[in-house]
Amino acid sequence: MFLIALIVLLLVVPQILPRGQLFFWQRVLIFAVYAMSVALLVGFTGLISFGQAAYFGIGAYTIGLLLPLKLAAPITVVLAIIAGAVVALIVGAIILRASGLAFGMLTLAFGQALYQLTFVFKDITGGENGIPGILRGTVLGINLGNPVTYWYFGLFWLALGVGFLALVHASPFGHTLRVIRDDPKRAGFLGIPVFRYQLGSYVIAGAIGALAGALYALLAGIVTQDMLYWTLSGDPLIMSLIGGLRTFWGPAAGAVLFIWVQDQLARQTGAWILYQGLTFLVFVLFLPEGLASLPRRYQLWRARRQARAEAAPKRAPA
Amino acid sequence: MSLPLLRLAGISKRYPGVQALTDVSLDVPAGQLRAVIGPNGAGKSTLFGVISGEYPPEAGVVELDGKNITGWPPWKCVRLGMARAFQVAKVFPRMTVYDNVLAAVMARDGTSWQFWRLTSRVPGRKRVDGLLAETGLLSLAETPAAVLSQGDRKRLEIAIALALEPRLLLLDEPTAGMSPEETHATVELIRQLWRERGLTVMLTEHDMGVVFALAEEITVLHRGRILCTGSPEEIRGRQDVREVYLGDIEL
Numbered sequence: 001m002f003l004i005a006l007i008v009l010l011l012v013v014p015q016i017l018p019r020g021q022l023f024f025w026q027r028v029l030i031f032a033v034y035a036m037s038v039a040l041l042v043g044f045t046g047l048i049s050f051g052q053a054a055y056f057g058i059g060a061y062t063i064g065l066l067l068p069l070k071l072a073a074p075i076t077v078v079l080a081i082i083a084g085a086v087v088a089l090i091v092g093a094i095i096l097r098a099s100g101l102a103f104g105m106l107t108l109a110f111g112q113a114l115y116q117l118t119f120v121f122k123d124i125t126g127g128e129n130g131i132p133g134i135l136r137g138t139v140l141g142i143n144l145g146n147p148v149t150y151w152y153f154g155l156f157w158l159a160l161g162v163g164f165l166a167l168v169h170a171s172p173f174g175h176t177l178r179v180i181r182d183d184p185k186r187a188g189f190l191g192i193p194v195f196r197y198q199l200g201s202y203v204i205a206g207a208i209g210a211l212a213g214a215l216y217a218l219l220a221g222i223v224t225q226d227m228l229y230w231t232l233s234g235d236p237l238i239m240s241l242i243g244g245l246r247t248f249w250g251p252a253a254g255a256v257l258f259i260w261v262q263d264q265l266a267r268q269t270g271a272w273i274l275y276q277g278l279t280f281l282v283f284v285l286f287l288p289e290g291l292a293s294l295p296r297r298y299q300l301w302r303a304r305r306q307a308r309a310e311a312a313p314k315r316a317p318a
Numbered sequence: 319m320s321l322p323l324l325r326l327a328g329i330s331k332r333y334p335g336v337q338a339l340t341d342v343s344l345d346v347p348a349g350q351l352r353a354v355i356g357p358n359g360a361g362k363s364t365l366f367g368v369i370s371g372e373y374p375p376e377a378g379v380v381e382l383d384g385k386n387i388t389g390w391p392p393w394k395c396v397r398l399g400m401a402r403a404f405q406v407a408k409v410f411p412r413m414t415v416y417d418n419v420l421a422a423v424m425a426r427d428g429t430s431w432q433f434w435r436l437t438s439r440v441p442g443r444k445r446v447d448g449l450l451a452e453t454g455l456l457s458l459a460e461t462p463a464a465v466l467s468q469g470d471r472k473r474l475e476i477a478i479a480l481a482l483e484p485r486l487l488l489l490d491e492p493t494a495g496m497s498p499e500e501t502h503a504t505v506e507l508i509r510q511l512w513r514e515r516g517l518t519v520m521l522t523e524h525d526m527g528v529v530f531a532l533a534e535e536i537t538v539l540h541r542g543r544i545l546c547t548g549s550p551e552e553i554r555g556r557q558d559v560r561e562v563y564l565g566d567i568e569l
Contacts, residue, residue: 172432
């Protein structure tokens with residue numbers, strides 16, 4: 001029911017919303033899927049990565065670097081996904097030898113190293129200027145330069161990404177990831193080669209992170225260094241925490257709220273980061289399991305109120 | 319005489335400052351129920367750790383069914399036919415009892431890594447119900463493992479171990495933390511499983527009642543060395559075993 005409503009809503013959005021707002025909401029969608037990919041790693045595999053911006057950036061820079069070849073957009077998106085997966089496979093095979101905080105630090109180091117590389121190879125990455133003038137081109141006679149057609153183009157790819165994540169979650173592989181998250185050492189005593197599963201999860205997260213980055217570069221029309229910057233690794237973590245780290249849709253809900261609040265605050269005040277931080281603080285303190293726990297909390301609250309209402313009349317005669 | 323299922327030869331293991339095991343050699347024939355006893359700190363859990371690949375030994379050889387598995391990681395030992403239940407029950411706390419056992423069943427079937435099918439359609443699900451029934455956990459199937467009592471958690475450990483369909487089952491103090499009733503039920507469960515499945519079982523235990531009720535042969539560890547191995551009657555009669563236990567246990 002929820003899923004059908006969501007799909008319908010996403011399909012009609014371009015017909016309802018003014019074109020000026022499509023950019024904003026497509027950005028929200030892209031970050032929602034990015035956050036979901038990070039949550040697969042952090043919430044469902046127990047690998048705390050502080051460097052997923054590396055894959056978002058790899059996706060974006062793949063689009064930028066392939067620009068001179070004038071390939072069709074779907075091909076560049078596929079190549080971006082492959083680039084994310086291949087880099088994740090190689091990097092993951094090395095840094096997953098470490099665990100816990102050491103792994104987290106290595107992900108951060110790798111992310112920042114990639115960021116620095118954009119300065120070193122200024123000639124092809126554009127350094128601080130980035131790579132402007134990204135064109136979406138035409139696919140099968142459809143002009144993707146149009147915000148409405150690009151909305152549907154993006155939706156198609158994001159749906160593929162979310163569908164794949166959903167399959168992973170519902171599959172034996174996802175089940176095994178949760179077992180590893182709960183106790184990786186014990187998982188080894190089930191005959192599970194933990195390292196390979198963690199690597200698999202890391203590759204999937206990297207591939208989908210790269211997909212998000214590629215779609216974002218095509219949306220923005222420019223590739224910039226902040227698509228690789230470490231704050232972009234932190235944002236999806238915060239989104240996931242706000243929404244519910246160990247739930248499937250929670251991180252997406254968190255992304256919606258996070259970016260919307262950010263946008264509203266940025267219109268009002270230059271100190272928006274302060275208020276964003278305070279919002280995050282409120283969530284961690286008062287809703288530690290995130291937005292996804294709200295329906296259950298509401299049910300509990302109602303059940304308790306009902307119980308109180310039933311208990312009250314009994315007391316009256318006595 | 320056939321080959322022993324488990325053979326340890328000259329095992330030594332030290333932690334910083336402690337020599338946990340010294341030159342431990344023992345054979346466990348296939349199908350036997352063997353108990354390893356000894357006072358606290360004798361090296362029982364370390365011995366299980368060495369056998370199951372948790373701690374690689376400094377010296378010595380571990381063989382399972384004639385195959386040298388010394389230094390193998392735990393997951394490989396499990397795939398060769400070993401399963402271990404832990405002294406302090408280590409189950410997967412955020413998952414339900416059912417999902418704990420299902421994870422083990424899928425690992426055994428080699429379906430764990432399949433990401434293209436639904437867990438809800440995995441063929442191994444039928445076996446999960448059977449295992450839960452066998453270990454008396456059926457009514458707790460949907461309970462998160464984190465809220466189980468210590469006794470139930472130990473039984474879940476056994477269910478997980480059985481799901482792996484091992485040839486060698488290692489039980490590290492299977493009745494620790496259990497009430498007398500639970501202990502009795504667990505002893506019966508182990509005996510029944512051992513008989514019906516033709517398992518080779520190796521267990522450590524503090525409760526001498528359990529040891530003498532179950533074991534065919536007993537190995538006594540003391541300060542990381544093997545003091546002796548023998549039938550329950552022989553062990554009962556040995557003066558040196560009494561001395562090791564400082565006479566505070568009625569054998």
